[in-house]
Amino acid sequence: MNDAVRPTEPAQDAFARLLVRMSPELGDDQEVGWQAVEAKGFRFPDDYKRFMAHFGAGMIEDTLAVLGPPVADDVEYGSMLSETRNACALWPPEAPGTAGVWPVERQLTERPPLIAWAVTTGGDLVCWLSKEDDPDRWPVAVWGRQEGPEHWTIVPHGMTGFLLGLFNAELDKHPLSDSSLWDKPNPRFISEKSEDRMRAEGIDPWTGEPDPLAGISFDD
Numbered sequence: 001m002n003d004a005v006r007p008t009e010p011a012q013d014a015f016a017r018l019l020v021r022m023s024p025e026l027g028d029d030q031e032v033g034w035q036a037v038e039a040k041g042f043r044f045p046d047d048y049k050r051f052m053a054h055f056g057a058g059m060i061e062d063t064l065a066v067l068g069p070p071v072a073d074d075v076e077y078g079s080m081l082s083e084t085r086n087a088c089a090l091w092p093p094e095a096p097g098t099a100g101v102w103p104v105e106r107q108l109t110e111r112p113p114l115i116a117w118a119v120t121t122g123g124d125l126v127c128w129l130s131k132e133d134d135p136d137r138w139p140v141a142v143w144g145r146q147e148g149p150e151h152w153t154i155v156p157h158g159m160t161g162f163l164l165g166l167f168n169a170e171l172d173k174h175p176l177s178d179s180s181l182w183d184k185p186n187p188r189f190i191s192e193k194s195e196d197r198m199r200a201e202g203i204d205p206w207t208g209e210p211d212p213l214a215g216i217s218f219d220d
Helices: 011-021 034-039 046-054 080-090 159-168 192-200
Strands: 058-060 064-066 114-120 125-129 140-143 152-155 189-191
Touching: 011 046, 011 159, 046 159, 058 192, 080 114, 080 125, 080 140, 140 159, 152 159, 189 192
Parallel strands: none
Antiparallel strands: 058 064, 058 189, 064 114, 114 125, 125 140, 140 152
């Protein structure tokens, strides 16, 4: 298969194939100031930076939410810092890398043992195992809610290889609780910005139909 996972392939070539497999048409440049972000203590793989420039933060098939990088001291529910804290709490002490509690006060001053970059609607966490100093060498670690007592699966690929492996059903095992992205020929991505624009126009971004919740307030 032409877009299969290729372990020795240059990262930029793999990302080019990802752009063909998953259109960035409804993506948006996240416009990240990487120097400012990394000055806070976070570094990121190059393919994640490319993803943020072409796609931005958003949803794949309304199933997997790719998180944007931390902004200031954002620890809101669903943010990268919040989900990273959750992942570190779930990482077993006997596993490779430093495990356990990652206090809030360390969040922007010390690299955590895991960094969450995506979550699923099924409650799974998709992370980098950030033991290596070089972010481009970080494998993906997945906490699968439905994966039984072990829960964690280490995937020996970075972000791009992981996504291509999902879409091509070529990982050693399917690590997520939901099979929506497994063997998916043309996955659809919609950025948070695009989704907000469509909902503001009264359109459900995933169906293209009028949004039945448009104009309804839940503030009462």
